[in-house]
Amino acid sequence: MTKKIKLLDTTLRDGEQTAGVVFANEEKVFIAKMLDELGVDQIEAGIPVMGSDEKDVIKKIVKSNLKASIMGWNRAVIKDIEASIDCGVDAVAISISTSDIHITHKLNSTRDRVLEQMVKATEFAKFNGLYISVNAEDASRTDDLFLIDFFKAAKEAGANRVRFCDTVGILDPITTYNRIKLLKEAVDIDIEMHTHNDLGMATANAIAGAMAGATYLGATVNGLGERAGNASLEEVILSLKYAMNLEHANYHIEKIKDLCAYVAKASNREIPFWKAITGERIFYHESGIHADGALKNPLTYEIIKPEDLGLERKILIGKHSGSAAIKNRLSFHGIHIDDASSYELLIKVRNVSIALKRSLNDKELLSLYEEVLRERNLTA
Structure with a gap:
């Protein structure tokens, strides 16, 4: 690996989107601090445009003087980004669907309008001095040629990286590797993996993406997330260290147990005895x-x-x-x-x-x- 792989934790955003999960504001602040102590590079703290309560806790996280970058999640809409700016975050995720099934049935839009909307939002964020991750939602079901066009347009508009979202968890590691390799060769921009666990391969797909050249991996504590969840942060960290043997994967793994236990309690989702990395009986x-x-x-x-x-x-x-x-x-x-x-x-x-x-x-x-x-x- 020529570049350090960095971790984005989205427990406070995508993790809280787990059906039935709500974190109290103080829990969110405490989780952010624990993630920072673990050594996570970036924390997706929430969705500022949701309103005052969400904005208040994001502002509190921003003011906690953490070493990690703090990111706000946004649709490709100017008012969303304005809400993120008001919170004081240093980074924004700008998300829009790229698959035809989403563009047609969810957005009632066209490919051209998706590109136009993404570019406009990205240029606005860039003008305001933010670090930008442009999210290709449902990238795994998106036509490769259009995805390349999307990546190129995002780079030209000022994006720092593009988030490849396996939104419905449809990928396998070999397909993931081949597609990320194709995209890296076509567009010189950092790629972030955002993988879901519908088929039980979220962590494997994240690592396959890293092997193909992705430099950011998104994950959640305990694998929280929509439906079957996201790639598990603790699994990703240990996979970087022991499967990929990356010397720079120097996260404070001794802090994983307390973090996972706290999030399990806050989310009311018990950790199974056999859960990889944190299960009480895995040894x-x-x-x-x-x-x-x-x-x-x-x-x-x-x-x-x-x-x-x-x-x-x-x-x-x-x-x-x-x-x-x-x-x-x-x-x-x-x-x-x-x-x-x-x-x-x-x-x-x-x-x-x-x-x-x-x-x-x-x-x-x-x-x-x-x-x-x-x-x-x-x-x-």
Whole structure:
């Protein structure tokens, strides 16, 4: 990568557009501060034209002296941009649909009028000294030749970058890579990926875009967003660091857990135990082979240290356990058993785990161990 990939977080805008989610104003300010501490490059703080309450909280975020750039989201309408200017943001997103299905059925417009409206709004924002991201809504369903024309017109009007929006989450990583590569070769302008998760590929598509040359990735905390949500900020950060091995992806990952937990509470959306990066049990092992490997060297089955994410490793005892895990767990209680005893105990563990449909706690394991001892004494 010749350019640093930067992160735009849109939790406070697109994340709050999740059906049923509303952030209190003070929550929005606190989330912005936590994002800034994490090291996010730009924060899309809201939609200023919504009115006084929204404008008040955006102004408060702007006045919080954060290191991150603060962006306001706008339609390609002058009054929207005026509202953003009034909030004091240093950057604006100017959004308009580019796909024929949106232009015809949503905007009741034409391609020429879309270009004219976008250019007029972009020139106005440029005249007012703002950093500009022109958003091609539904870019993933837009004709490539028209999208190239749109990108060129945005650049000529003064846009700093163009946001490629997979608005309905229809893309796959290979198609994403090929299309972003095509656009980068056709127009020399920074591209931002804005991906949705309708098919479960939002983070993968964002990373594919980065591999093809996109230099900004948009995401939300916990993957909040319309319908199935957006690319997950925490997944994108760890993918940049561990999948793409980018040395500049030096975000403060130790702050991810608290940020995600706070947003989960504020949005009333619990984090599943198995959620990538932040799930409470993603470093739990039960399978005999996996547990044995993790006990010998965690690198056998873990690419990230759990403590780096504020999580912990646990070896569970259950149906899929092996004797190594049972011996290890008993050793915490000062009990050391031979192979024959561990095998007898393993049979009991598996039978009870199947009957209870879960893993066993330490009390249950010790009780079964005592049974093994009693049975051995009776047969001795």
